[in-house]
Structures are given as structure tokens and as C-alpha cells.
Amino acid sequence: MFFASDNWAGAHRSIAERLLQESTGFAAAYGTSELDRRVEARFAEIFEREVSVFFVATGTAANSLSLASVQRPGGITFCHSEAHVIEDECGAPDFFSSARLVAVPGEAGKIDPDKLAKKIAGFPADAVHHGRATAVTITQATEIGTVYSLSEIDAISAIAKQSNLPLHMDGARFANALVALGATPAEMTWKRGVDILSFGGTKNGCWCAEAIVFFNPEQAKEMPFIRKRAAQLFSKSRFIAAQFDGYFENNLWLDLAGHSNGMADRLRAGISGSNSARLAWATTSNEVFAVIPRSAAKVAEERGAKFYEWPVPTATPELVGSEETLIRLVTSFATTEADVDGFLSCLVA
Ligand SMILES: Cc1ncc(COP(=O)(O)O)c(C=O)c1O
Incomplete structure (x- = not known):
């Protein structure tokens, strides 16, 4: 009767077996193996478009580095007041991005679009003393078990786009939200205007596999350096790729x-x-x-x-x-x- 958290569970047998299969061979290191490339291509199929994918080990790393990739001096990321990024990551997003998180309230664990618009308006672009708006992040599924509907994501996205802010999604429980909505990965992300996704695998049956997914590869240009400096470029990156390979096979993840x-x-x-x-x-x-x-x-x-x-x-x-x-x-x-x-x-x- 383990209900403390989904990361108390072990790893799914198919994923464990996929890792074991991979464990005896040799392959190019640092994300350049044939398997890394193949799994990256699988992400593109799943999301129905070209994507740039970066494997990391934890959800905190995925969120922090995603947000770091869009920051500028004095930057501010807007998140829900109960978001994992502001409550449970020990300031890692602020640390890696040198930006601040500003909390926006909202019912049911979801950012209230009107309150988001008001908060953003409080940081006009030329007000050097306050800092400037640089990103919005939402969590799907949220920290309190609710799920943004597609139209709710549209509402947040429209406000972010009006202010020219990239939209990040913390998808530590991406698959749970997707299944709850009955949507496709594309419908829940880039088709709604999500620019960067923290794609979680760990909570749903992997050992430790998380990915940062950019829907516009142009925006990913700095990420190889950001990830390396954050010590998240694994020499044996293929073992994260192998977990995702098993995760996606025959739609196991869903x-x-x-x-x-x-x-x-x-x-x-x-x-x-x-x-x-x-x-x-x-x-x-x-x-x-x-x-x-x-x-x-x-x-x-x-x-x-x-x-x-x-x-x-x-x-x-x-x-x-x-x-x-x-x-x-x-x-x-x-x-x-x-x-x-x-x-x-x-x-x-
Ligand atoms: C919504 C959400 N985002 C991110 C994370 C971070 O994951 P990790 O503990 O792997 O850093 C968690 C973990 O509990 C989470 O619940």
C-alpha cells in the first residue's frame, strides 16, 4: 500500500530488461550513440514535428535548465503559487537561470489567466528596477492532481504570446495528464503554444529518465552548453535513451x-x-x-x-x-x- 509518491515505485520490468540488453555492448558516448539518435527521432514521431531533445536525470534539472535556456538579465518566470519549481526545488531554477520566480495564484492548482496578465503587466519592459518578464511555466498534471484542459492551456498561452514570453510545461506527470485528457502529445503541447517541455519518465516506470523537449530547435541552441555546465551531460547517456526506448515501445508509457x-x-x-x-x-x-x-x-x-x-x-x-x-x-x-x-x-x- 505505497501511496506516498509515484517515485516510490520501482522500474517497470520491460524498461529494466531494455537496460539489461544495452548493458553489455559498446556505443559512442555523450549522447552521440545510434540509440540516442534513434530515441530522439522517436520523440519527433510522438510529437509529430521536429524537436530538439536533451536527456537529464531529474525533473528538477529538466525544469531548471529549460527555464535557464530562455533567461536574460533581470529575468522573471511566472509560475503557479504552488508550483514545484517555486516550492520544492530548493531554488534550483533561480540558481541555474539567475532569474526570479514570481508566483501567480489560481484555483485548483492552475494559473488564473487574468491574474497572470496583471502580474506580467506589473513588470513593464523598461522598468529596470523591477526586472523583466521572460517566461511562463505551467505544470501538467498539476501538483494537486488536477489537469489543465486544452482550452485552459490556450488561455495561458495566449497571454504569454501577447507578451512575447516563451511557455514552459513541467511534465513530470505528462503521461498521466495526457491519458486523463485523452489528447495527443502534440495537442497538449506545441499545438497549444508550449515552447519547451520537461518530459518526465521517472514517475511512470523508468529508473531515472527525464527529457527537455524544444518544439522550436532554434531555441535550443544554447542548451548543449547549459546542460554541460550543469553537469547533466551523461557520458553513458545511452542508458537514459534505452529507458525511453523501452518506455515508448508498444505505447507502454500510455x-x-x-x-x-x-x-x-x-x-x-x-x-x-x-x-x-x-x-x-x-x-x-x-x-x-x-x-x-x-x-x-x-x-x-x-x-x-x-x-x-x-x-x-x-x-x-x-x-x-x-x-x-x-x-x-x-x-x-x-x-x-x-x-x-x-x-x-x-x-x-
Ligand atoms: C510536478 C513535479 N515537477 C518536478 C518534479 C521534480 O522531480 P525530481 O524529484 O526528479 O527532481 C516533481 C517531483 O516530485 C514534481 O512532482
């Missing part, structure tokens, strides 16, 4: 995300039907937030369930009663129906 979203649906249904617990807010990806009795949380922990208690949002303290707690449950490709049902049985009052 099947895995479909499974973890399905397990989250099962949790959502069970919690909604319970007489002692309730969903804290609606989610559609592989994260579920629930308000449960403290006594049930204790029982679940005693039975071996792993999950995090989550801070109650300051705007809605009434969400959680004095004998209750807010928890986050994250499903993964490795979650089983027995795990879900085992957790739900702890909620029986």
Missing part, C-alpha cells in the same frame, strides 16, 4: 499511465462512497487528496499504508474537521487493486 490513473479512479470511487471519508477536491490524474478520520489514518499506517499528511490550504481551513486529517495518495504503474482495496478497508467506520 498503458502505465492509464493503469495508475485507473487505480486513482478506484480510490476516488471508494473514498466518495465511504461514510467516513471524502475527497478534498476533484482530481483526474494519479493523485488523490482525501479528508479522513485521524483514527482511520492510524489504522492504515498500522496496516502498512504509506502516504503523506498534507497541509490544509490556508484559504479553506474548514475543509478538515478537528478529528480529521488531509492526506495525499499517489498511485503508480505498480499499484494493484489489492493495494487500493486494502487502503479503502481502513476507512470502514
